Amino acid sequence: MQVIGSRVNQNRLLEFRVSPESGQAGQEFRVRTATLWLKADIRHRRPSQCRSTEIYVFKIISRLPDTVTISSQDFDRLASDPISLTLRESQSGWQKLDLTATVQQWLSDSPKEKLQLLVDCSCCSNWRIHLFNGEPSHRSNPNRPFLVVHTDPTTAKRVRRRALDCSEDSGNQCCKQRFYVSFKQLGWDDWVIAPQGYHANYCRGDCGLHRTPDTYVTYHTHVIEEVRKTHHLSGMQPCCAPLKFSSMSLIYYGPDMTIIKRDLPKMVVDECGCP
Known part of the structure; x- marks a missing residue:
């Protein structure tokens, strides 16, 4: 999650935290790629004495107060070497900076701390960099900077009793089948920025004939099952379904x-069972 943070030399810091929905507690991730997206619009096309316009992104490596002015000598001690990008008039709009190494180090060294980034621009009089220096930040603002991180989980999530994952040993038992959906294969990669795809999963298998009362999700299901067995109604066989x-x-x-960021409900099947 990204928030607009403190000010350093009149520039706001970009602050990122690992949000709870990023993974289960205790789950570790291996970062494959990390990209910072910044909106940079050309305002004037007048001549400039600068040969090039550069955006620099520094990682703050020391705790700072809410508002601080630091000298160039102290700056070298408080910030890491920058990642840079040259702005070109023909490419006005969203810019992408590769922060893979920076994010990898952050999650390896101090994932519980905020990642603080200082964005600076050299010879930017002809450009507008959307960093919310002069205006209040709003999460709904479509021009706010954001960080896209692609990860590989290195430890499996803890499996609950009803969250049986399908395997070679599960046989025909009701279970959750992991299933990856690629947005590229759907032809959606021209408008979806992230993720590249996701594990939607689905349920497969049968619901056994012999069930104990504690396995029913509701009393209604228990009653219907007793009616089915008593009257031999095979058409009422319960189905393996998402719970x-x-x-x-x-x-x-x-x-x-x-650019829109939206949380879509009920997109991932987490647990399957016989309701």
Whole structure:
């Protein structure tokens, strides 16, 4: 999650935290890629004495007060070497900076702390960098900077009793089958920014004939099952179905190339069972 943070030399810091929905407690991740998206619009095309316009992103490596002015000598001690990007007039709009190494180090060294980034721009008089230096921040602002991180989980989530994952040993038992959906294969990669795909999962298998009362989700299901067995109604056989879903976040291009981040409910099957 990204928030607008403290000010250093009149520039706001970009602050990122690991949000609870990023993974289960105790789950570790291996970062594959991390990209910072910044909106930079050309305002004037007048001549400049600068040969090039550069954006620099520094990682703050020391705790700072809410508002501080630091000298160039102290700055070298408080910030890491920057990641830079050259702005070109023909590419006005969203800019992407590769922060893979920076994010990898952050999650390896201090994942519980905020990642603080200072964005500076050299010879930017002809450009507007959307960093909310002069205006209050709003999460709904489509021009706010954001960080896209692609990860691989290195430890499996803890499996609950009803969250049986399908395997070679599960046989025909009701279970959750992991299933990955690629947005590229759907032809959606021209408008979906992140993620590249996700594990939607689905339920498969049969519900056994012999069930104990504690396995029923509701009293209604228990009663219907007793009626089915008593009257031999095979058409009422319970089906293996999703019992629990979770949401997923999608970042995509909206109208007029605005960037939208939305949490979509019930996109992932987490648990399967016989309701």
